[in-house]
Amino acid sequence: MMVRYLLALFILIALPARAEEIVLGLSAESVGITARFDGDDILIFGAVKRDAPPPDADGPLEVIVTVSGPLTPVMVRKRDRVFGIWVNAQRERINLAPSFYAAASTAPLAHILPPLVDEIYAITVPRAVYATGVPSDDADDFSAALIRIRESEGMYRTLEGDVALEEETLFRTRIALPANLTEGDYRARIFLLRGGRVIDTQETPIDVHKVGIERWLYTTAHEQPIFYGLLSLVLALVAGWGASEVFRQWQRR
Numbered sequence: 086m087m088v089r090y091l092l093a094l095f096i097l098i099a100l101p102a103r104a105e106e107i108v109l110g111l112s113a114e115s116v117g118i119t120a121r122f123d124g125d126d127i128l129i130f131g132a133v134k135r136d137a138p139p140p141d142a143d144g145p146l147e148v149i150v151t152v153s154g155p156l157t158p159v160m161v162r163k164r165d166r167v168f169g170i171w172v173n174a175q176r177e178r179i180n181l182a183p184s185f186y187a188a189a190s191t192a193p194l195a196h197i198l199p200p201l202v203d204e205i206y207a208i209t210v211p212r213a214v215y216a217t218g219v220p221s222d223d224a225d226d227f228s229a230a231l232i233r234i235r236e237s238e239g240m241y242r243t244l245e246g247d248v249a250l251e252e253e254t255l256f257r258t259r260i261a262l263p264a265n266l267t268e269g270d271y272r273a274r275i276f277l278l279r280g281g282r283v284i285d286t287q288e289t290p291i292d293v294h295k296v297g298i299e300r301w302l303y304t305t306a307h308e309q310p311i312f313y314g315l316l317s318l319v320l321a322l323v324a325g326w327g328a329s330e331v332f333r334q335w336q337r338r
Contacts, residue, residue, distance in 0.1 A: 107286070109129075111127065111128070111291070129275070133146065133255075144281075146278070147277075147278045150189045151276075152187045152273050153271065154186065155267055155268075156183060156184070157184050161177050161179060177227040185263070188213075188243050193245045198281070209243070211232060215228055240263065
């Protein structure tokens with residue numbers, strides 16, 4: 086393991102000075118979650134700034150875009166049959182895992198992203214999850230189970246070929262955010278690659294938060310739980326009284 090990281094450090098030091106750089110743009114730097122929120126799209130676009138003509142000898146330019154949500158702990162349970170009944174036989178706590186993760190690219194990742202580069206930057210979905218790790222010999226099994234679950238829920242996505250690149254200069258992609266987003270700080274990362282080498286990276290935050298009455302209720306519930314509980318009780322009493330009055334008036338007719 087130590088040899089691998091030393092090799093990775095040598096590769097990073099040996100990279101030439103950047104002749105191509107990312108100029109990044111976002112359609113929105115924040116996403117507001119309301120009661121009617123059913124998902125949103127983030128358009129990530131940009132251009133490649135050059136000091137010289139592109140080096141054709143190093144291969145075509147490739148672009149990878151990732152969007153990751155807040156890191157949260159996750160408990161993964163493994164079910165097994167005991168006396169003919171399915172029960173939770175094992176469980177493992179994953180220290181931290183992205184609540185949302187999407188990786189979009191101009192070409193299949195297996196063709197443009199060497200495993201060592203993926204290990205350094207944690208770009209693919211498995212590497213982004215495995216990078217956090219779990220303290221047991223079954224780490225890979227439980228991490229793979231988490232990936233399968235969240236891929237089926239649309240929370241983890243690999244979007245190969247979804248980054249459009251024009252004339253090796255302009256790029257864009259659209260990342261769909263699901264309705265059940267976790268509130269917090271998201272980040273978008275962009276990687277430029279040639280010949281399997283990362284020649285430039287760029288990162289920008291995306292703020293995802295509740296707005297309006299939803300934000301007020303969330304803040305009140307967490308910062309003033311006693312007041313929130315009394316308010317909920319009063320609203321329940323008022324709603325019950327109002328319903329009974331409507332029913333009484335309807336009976337009189």
